[in-house]
Amino acid sequence: MITDFIEDHSSESISADEGVELKELRTALKVQFARMEENWDSSMLSVEDDIVFDEVEEIMTSTRAAVDKALAAAWNLLKKKSSGQNPNNGALPSGESCKSTVKLPSFYSGEPELWFSQCEARFRAGKVTTEVQKFNLVAAQLDESTALLASDILKTVPQEDGTPYTKLKERILEALSLSTNEKADKLIAMNGFGDKIPSQGLQAMLKLVPEGEAENPGFLFRRLFLLQLTADVRNSLAQTEHTASTVDSLRLLAKQADHYYHSTGARINAIAASGGSDVEELGVDAVAGKVLCRFHKKFGHKAWTCLKNTGKRCDWTGKLASRPQGNANGRA
Numbered sequence: 001m002i003t004d005f006i007e008d009h010s011s012e013s014i015s016a017d018e019g020v021e022l023k024e025l026r027t028a029l030k031v032q033f034a035r036m037e038e039n040w041d042s043s044m045l046s047v048e049d050d051i052v053f054d055e056v057e058e059i060m061t062s063t064r065a066a067v068d069k070a071l072a073a074a075w076n077l078l079k080k081k082s083s084g085q086n087p088n089n090g091a092l093p094s095g096e097s098c099k100s101t102v103k104l105p106s107f108y109s110g111e112p113e114l115w116f117s118q119c120e121a122r123f124r125a126g127k128v129t130t131e132v133q134k135f136n137l138v139a140a141q142l143d144e145s146t147a148l149l150a151s152d153i154l155k156t157v158p159q160e161d162g163t164p165y166t167k168l169k170e171r172i173l174e175a176l177s178l179s180t181n182e183k184a185d186k187l188i189a190m191n192g193f194g195d196k197i198p199s200q201g202l203q204a205m206l207k208l209v210p211e212g213e214a215e216n217p218g219f220l221f222r223r224l225f226l227l228q229l230t231a232d233v234r235n236s237l238a239q240t241e242h243t244a245s246t247v248d249s250l251r252l253l254a255k256q257a258d259h260y261y262h263s264t265g266a267r268i269n270a271i272a273a274s275g276g277s278d279v280e281e282l283g284v285d286a287v288a289g290k291v292l293c294r295f296h297k298k299f300g301h302k303a304w305t306c307l308k309n310t311g312k313r314c315d316w317t318g319k320l321a322s323r324p325q326g327n328a329n330g331r332a
Helices: 002-008 016-046 050-082 094-101 112-125 131-141 144-149 164-176 180-188 198-206 219-227 231-236 247-264 266-273 294-302
Strands: 282-285 290-293
Touching: 016 050, 112 131, 112 164, 131 164, 144 164, 180 219, 198 219, 198 247, 219 247, 231 247, 290 294
Parallel strands: none
Antiparallel strands: 282 290
């Protein structure tokens, strides 16, 4: 409705009544989205399928982006019309545009490269192009420990003729990303995929492969992948046609292994062997050897709810995070 309204009045001035109508549409949109967030908040504990949970969470995120974009467009029209300017000339001031249309995810301390990739995708979608805009948005999302790693950069006033965002990104990635040797050690030390199916485990392994080898990780990598599978699944794959060591062949091999995992119950056996229970509800933290509910498995210390409150098992012993205002995704 807001989009249609703006298109109908883009080349003419709007009356006071029409301005009120547009403002009412903006208010109704805010109320409707708040109601959707509240309903998702109240029902999220009953969603048992992690795939469905992630899909709904993604819908919430994309819907919020659409809502913010519509509200920004409405604000822009009202602002331009009230000042007698043509709404098609120029855009919102950079600070207002960023505030209205671009919302970055909370910082992933364990996946800084992935986090920056997601941020840059949102920059493109929101038409955030300057180094200063990107710097300000990213700086606002950093947690305390990460901010300390780049405190000297953050204390400077970003200049349009500099590269503050690039410097900040490089500093954080340099400090938090694993070295090549650390990635190799992590691959060698792997001991099964826990509650992950083979295709998920493969993806986790591929993240540890140097960029120059990503398309063809090699025969040793292929063997390491096979060694993470249970013996019965490896035996089932003995006659596979996917024998190459390229990433495409490995993904096809992993999908074939997924089929055997689902048909033989290998995933459930792998979780049970780690001491887990309620396998449909819970995940296994392979590092700590603990059974975690999906909220603590995904968000760790930033989770503000826990399936333990519904009678399920979760071995997380820390305190729950404070629930953030206006956030339905379980993150701090």
